[in-house]
Amino acid sequence: MLLDAKTLRGLADGTVDHTYRRWAVVRVHVGSAVRTRVGVVEVTSLDRVEPDGISADDATGAGFGSADAARAWIERRGDGDLYRVGLRVAGPDPRVALRDDDDLDADAVTAIARRLARMDRAADEPWTRRYLELVAARPAVVARVLAADVGMERDPFKIRVRRLKELGLTESLDVGYRLSPRGRAYLDATSGHP
Numbered sequence: 001m002l003l004d005a006k007t008l009r010g011l012a013d014g015t016v017d018h019t020y021r022r023w024a025v026v027r028v029h030v031g032s033a034v035r036t037r038v039g040v041v042e043v044t045s046l047d048r049v050e051p052d053g054i055s056a057d058d059a060t061g062a063g064f065g066s067a068d069a070a071r072a073w074i075e076r077r078g079d080g081d082l083y084r085v086g087l088r089v090a091g092p093d094p095r096v097a098l099r100d101d102d103d104l105d106a107d108a109v110t111a112i113a114r115r116l117a118r119m120d121r122a123a124d125e126p127w128t129r130r131y132l133e134l135v136a137a138r139p140a141v142v143a144r145v146l147a148a149d150v151g152m153e154r155d156p157f158k159i160r161v162r163r164l165k166e167l168g169l170t171e172s173l174d175v176g177y178r179l180s181p182r183g184r185a186y187l188d189a190t191s192g193h194p
Contacts, residue, residue: 001021001027001028001032001034001043001085003019003034003036003041003087005174006063007019007062007063007087008036008037008038008041009038010063011038011041011087011088011089012038012039012089015060015063016061016062016063016087017061017086017087017088018045018058018061018062018084018085018086018087019062019063019084019085019087020049020054020062020070020073020074020077020082020083020084020085021077021082021083021085022074022077022078022079022080022081022082022083023080023081023083024079024080024081025080026046026083028043028046028085029043029046030043030044030045030046031043033090035093035094035095036093037093037171037172038089039089039090039091039092039093040089040090040091040092040093040094041087041088041089041090042087042088042089042090043085043086043087044086044087044088045084045085045086046083046084046085046086047083047084047086048081048082048083049082049083049084050082051071051074051075051082052071054067054070054071054074055067058070058084095165095166095168095171098167098168098182099165099168099169099170099171099180099181099182099183100180100181100182101168101181101182102180102181102182102184102185103185104182104185104186104189109186109189109190112167112169112186113190115167116128116129116167119163127150127160128164129190130150131150131160131161131164132164132169132170132179132183132186132187133187134146134149134150135161135164135170135177135178135179135183136179136183136184136187138176139173139176139177139178139179140173140175140176140177140178141175141176142175142176143157143158143161143176143177146176146177161177164183165177167182168180168182168183169182169183169186170183
């Protein structure tokens with residue numbers, strides 16, 4: 001479940017404790033967790049609701065100024081049953097500590113290189129180094145533009161960058177990405193290598 005920047009800010013500052021989603025097939029369950037830039041966000045409750053049952057307090061708890069604003073947002077979200085999804089920040093994202101770890105010895109560099117090589121072998125062509133160098137050269141550039149630079153559609157591009165993020169090499173910004181300290185250290189350690 002993707003959460004927008006406004007919802008994440010509200011979760012972080014304590015003003016948001018739920019969101020709404022329309023699903024024909026429910027995609028989460030109580031206890032599901034997603035890693036975000038504000039930490040690990042956990043689903044605390046999941047209730048089917050009707051749009052006309054959303055109160056002003058419900059809307060405020062989801063980050064909206066009014067029940068009408070919440071309903072208008074929900075109407076643009078497609079079909080399926082409407083669910084109120086309770087949320088809380090359950091702890092820090094473990095990738096944060098990883099991406100800040102830029103003290104890479106030879107073994108760590110080799111381990112990262114092996115993981116990237118596996119990703120490259122699983123694709124039609126090697127892509128990992130090119131993406132790391134692109135993010136390094138163009139931080140805070142919207143994903144759509146970066147994707148066009150490598151001749152890809154936005155969504156597959158973002159999936160690939162997320163895979164680099166899992167290794168602690170990149171981090172998401174409000175717009176675009178940047179290389180993490182770990183990513184920078186890896187590129188520096190492997191400069192001159194493919």
